Amino acid sequence: MVKYISASELANVIQSDKKPWKDYLVVDVRDEDWIGGNITGSHNAPSQSFLNEVDKLMKDTKDIPMVVFHCRYSQERGPKAARIYEETRNILHKPSDGQYFEAHVLRGGFHHFGEKYKDDPKLVENWRDVIW
Numbered sequence: 001m002v003k004y005i006s007a008s009e010l011a012n013v014i015q016s017d018k019k020p021w022k023d024y025l026v027v028d029v030r031d032e033d034w035i036g037g038n039i040t041g042s043h044n045a046p047s048q049s050f051l052n053e054v055d056k057l058m059k060d061t062k063d064i065p066m067v068v069f070h071c072r073y074s075q076e077r078g079p080k081a082a083r084i085y086e087e088t089r090n091i092l093h094k095p096s097d098g099q100y101f102e103a104h105v106l107r108g109g110f111h112h113f114g115e116k117y118k119d120d121p122k123l124v125e126n127w128r129d130v131i132w
Contacts, residue, residue, distance in 0.1 A: 002082045005068055005104045007113045011123055013066070014040065024066040027057070029081045030110065033072055036131025037114050040123055047077040054088055062093050067103055074109035 013024055020026070026042035028034060034044050045053055061067055067085065071077035086103035093101070106113060117123040 004107045026068045029071050029077045037127035040125045070106035070109045072109050079105050
């Protein structure tokens with residue numbers, strides 16, 4: 001079952017000694033609304049093509065213990081992508097210990113995270129006030 005993570009919890013992960021693409025990954029499923037800023041180190045996997053790309057994403061991320069999905073508000077696209085990813089990962093990579101993978105969704109999406117951390121380049125990059 002998908003779990004939610006707050007902006008401050010995600011900020012703590014990013015600012016820790018954990019490494020993106022090894023210990024965690026933030027997957028941004030915004031489409032054209034991706035322009036204007038993003039979470040530093042995040043991977044853009046647009047929702048419009050997510051179903052076609054989920055197999056490649058799965059292959060590239062199957063060993064990453066924490067994968068966090070979000071869209072602009074994390075109300076539709078982010079949670080949907082997280083559910084698809086989580087179900088696919090648990091089917092294809094069933095753990096021998098019975099502990100199923102749980103995807104995370106960023107509560108409030110990039111809208112909330114960006115507003116809160118837009119002035120911190122360790123957390124937000126490519127911020128453009130004119131967009132927001």
